[in-house]
Amino acid sequence: MWISQLDLTQWRNHEATRAQFGRGISVLIGPNGQGKTNVAEAVRYLATLTSHRVASNGPLIGDNHDSATIFAQLHHGDRQVSAGLTVKRKGASEALLNGQKTKVSEIPRWVSTVMFAPEDSAIIRGEPSFRRAFLDELVVGASPSMVATFTEFERVLKQRNSLLKTLRKSARSSDLSTLITWTERLAHTAAEIIYARIHNLQDISPYVTAEYENLAGGDSITLSYQPKGYEVQDASPEAILTVLRRALDEAQSEELERGMTLIGPHRDDAELRIAARPARTHASQGETWSLALSLRLGMASWIRSTRASGDPVMILDDVFAELDSRRRDKLVNSISSYEQLLITTAVEEDLPRGLQGERFDVRGGVVSRR
Numbered sequence: 001m002w003i004s005q006l007d008l009t010q011w012r013n014h015e016a017t018r019a020q021f022g023r024g025i026s027v028l029i030g031p032n033g034q035g036k037t038n039v040a041e042a043v044r045y046l047a048t049l050t051s052h053r054v055a056s057n058g059p060l061i062g063d064n065h066d067s068a069t070i071f072a073q074l075h076h077g078d079r080q081v082s083a084g085l086t087v088k089r090k091g092a093s094e095a096l097l098n099g100q101k102t103k104v105s106e107i108p109r110w111v112s113t114v115m116f117a118p119e120d121s122a123i124i125r126g127e128p129s130f131r132r133a134f135l136d137e138l139v140v141g142a143s144p145s146m147v148a149t150f151t152e153f154e155r156v157l158k159q160r161n162s163l164l165k166t167l168r169k170s171a172r173s174s175d176l177s178t179l180i181t182w183t184e185r186l187a188h189t190a191a192e193i194i195y196a197r198i199h200n201l202q203d204i205s206p207y208v209t210a211e212y213e214n215l216a217g218g219d220s221i222t223l224s225y226q227p228k229g230y231e232v233q234d235a236s237p238e239a240i241l242t243v244l245r246r247a248l249d250e251a252q253s254e255e256l257e258r259g260m261t262l263i264g265p266h267r268d269d270a271e272l273r274i275a276a277r278p279a280r281t282h283a284s285q286g287e288t289w290s291l292a293l294s295l296r297l298g299m300a301s302w303i304r305s306t307r308a309s310g311d312p313v314m315i316l317d318d319v320f321a322e323l324d325s326r327r328r329d330k331l332v333n334s335i336s337s338y339e340q341l342l343i344t345t346a347v348e349e350d351l352p353r354g355l356q357g358e359r360f361d362v363r364g365g366v367v368s369r370r
Contacts, residue, residue, distance in 0.1 A: 001074055001076050002023050003021055004020060005019070005072065006018070006043065006071070007069070007071040007072070008070060011042055011060060011061075011070060012041075012060060012061075014039070015062060015365060019367045021340070021342070021358070025355065025356060025358070026340075026341070026358045027351065027359050027360065028345075028367065029346075030361055035366075035367075036317075036318070036344035037053075037344060039342075039362070041060075041317075045060075045085070046113075047112055047312075048137055048141075049085075049104065049105070050133075061087065061088075061089055066088060069084060069086045069087075071084040071096075072111070074110055081097070081110050083107050083110050084096040092104070105144075105148045110309070112303060112307060112311075113313045113314075114141070115296075115315040116293065116315065116317065116331075117317045118322055121288050123292055125280055125283070128268075131270045132268065132269070135270055136197075138204065139193070142200055142203075150193065152189050153190060153266075156186050156189055157186065157264065157266060163179055163182060164258075183245075184245075190244055194232070194265050197265065201270060204302045205298075207301045208221060208299075210298070211294040214330065214334065215290045215293060216287065219287075221272070221274060222272070223271070223273075224270065226268060226269040226271050229251060229262060272291060311339040316335075316344070317344050318344050318345060318346060320351060
């Protein structure tokens with residue numbers, strides 16, 4: 001798929017931006033703080049309904065405004081689709097598909113992206129939350145309908161945590177019966193997410209290994225899911241649900257004491273190893289970047305081969321400044337065959353030599369073609 005037109009209204013510093021792109025490479029150039037990453041973020045938001053920079057919608061909306069809108073013309077082969085999202089400071093977001101109101105969760109079905117960003121190194125060396133975010137992006141990238149499952153899980157988790165905080169250790173039997181109900185709902189949605197994470201991580205592993213071999217060569221790469229507070233021997237949906245029920249039952253006393261849910265996908269992690277050593281503690285700076293790039297490249301190759309929409313839009317947000325010339329060239333060679341590449345850079349000299357494509361200047365939230 002590819003995007004021919006992107007309209008941003010009151011999106012961060014873009015008061016009213018229209019950018020028209022073609023197939024192939026488009027490069028957005030401008031100093032830091034002018035709005036390049038805001039464009040990239042908007043395209044990614046259509047595919048994931050999340051930002052890679054902030055956890056809430058508030059910062060996405062321009063100052064003194066109550067809402068922001070992203071609108072895109074999408075191309076899937078010979079089929080053209082228009083998709084729009086309006087995010088609000090208060091209240092639920094709204095969505096349009098071909099001019100008709102639709103569920104917000106429908107938009108990612110039509111938009112597929114893979115973004116490379118400087119923050120990706122945190123997937124390797126950072127806290128578990130960064131790896132969980134990668135896993136969830138992987139899940140949605142393969143099955144956009146999972147957006148609804150994640151939304152439901154967050155709702156149930158919030159309700160259950162609220163109940164735990166009010167219960168503490170002075171629970172009445174009637175209150176505990178309510179907790180049991182919320183625990184069962186949590187277990188079902190959590191099991192669905194954990195199942196998808198485990199199997200998608202297994203599926204992507206060969207692609208990541210191949211990309212790392214191309215970028216860095218030599219060392220073996222392994223990826224594994226790391227549950228917290230429970231163990232998964234049989235990764236079938238039924239077995240995971242059974243394990244979660246047992247773990248949640250065993251953790252109930254501690255959860256009541258602490259007033260929070262201690263078992264579930266919001267607590268789990270993933271381990272990445274290079275040459276049988278944990279990458280988080282043993283990877284060099286070069287290995288960290290090679291592995292981070294391999295995760296994204298592997299994700300893109302996997303989506304390309306599994307989703308009916310074909311190629312994801314490849315987004316490179318200011319990553320060339322972080323890479324040496326060899327890795328820059330390797331990265332471009334690996335993704336040059338994708339249908340559309342959107343690249344941002346603060347310094348044009350950071351671009352690999354010979355990189356072709358349309359150039360756009362970005363200044364003060366205004367995008368103009370050269």
